Amino acid sequence: MRKLRIGLVQMRCEKGAIEQNLAMIASWLENAAGHDLDILGFPEMSLTGYINPTRQPKAILTLDGPEMQRLQALTKGFAATLLVGLVEHNPAGKPFITQVAVRDGQPVGYYRKMTIEDEEADWFSPGKTVPVFRRRDLTYGIAICADIGNREVFRACAQQGAQIVFELAAPGLYGDQNTRDWASGYAWWEGECLNHLPVYAQAFGYWIGVATQAGRTCDEDFPGGGFLFDPQGRRRSATPDGREHALYIEIDLDAGTTRDLESTL
Secondary structure, three states: OOEEEEEEEEOOOOOOOHHHHHHHHHHHHHHHHHHOOOEEEOOOOOOOOOOOOOOOHHHOEOOOOHHHHHHHHHOOOOOOEEEEEEEEOOOOOOOEEEEEEEEOOEEEEEEEOOOOOHHHHHOOEOOOOOOEEEEOOEEEEEEEHHHHHOHHHHHHHHHOOOOEEEEEEOOOOOOOHHHOOHHHHHHHHHHHHHHHHHHHHHHHOOEEEEEEOEEEOOOOEEEOOOEEEOOOOOEEEEOOOOOOEEEEEEEEOOOOEEEEOOOEO
């Protein structure tokens, strides 16, 4: 039987606080180490925070820069592939929203968010391709936040043989931080996931895992949300609320069953 062990981390990612976010990623990696994971998914912009690149240009990173080198160094000796988000420098224009895959001190690859809409269009450039990645005999894809409404991203993953797609997100919540209704924020993003992802999972016959930014940053709040959907479109695991949390799950790809490992607050 083919077994896949994944982690889905919903974490707070302060804007521009790269050292702080690196420390949190390291903490979650240590927390997950005992579960013998294959893939550990972190939210969109988990390394840089969801910055406005025009206001925080120093938090725009390159894929070969010192911050990426420190991230890669964190993974040395760990079996899991980490999927970590950042704002990436684009020498040809506005930066990219990028998710990198790293394992055991080495880069595996990256995906640049294709679906750039609304206010993001003023700050970011869209990526041009949808790659897939491989971990042993597993093929997996990545979607980032607003890609949730772009069926073609999920179709492209399926056409390349993906068995699981990771939807890694940071959907900011509207409204006054002082009167934030955290439960309704979480419920909104949960509803978005329930509206779109079971349809894709069933249509394309693969698993979908979700990891979302959570909590309050300096000027914006994020809802959290960790979920796993099976190829029949059923939700198999979910975080209980929007607090920082990680789901650790074993998936039997042949039998279509799951087993929740220790879930950590």
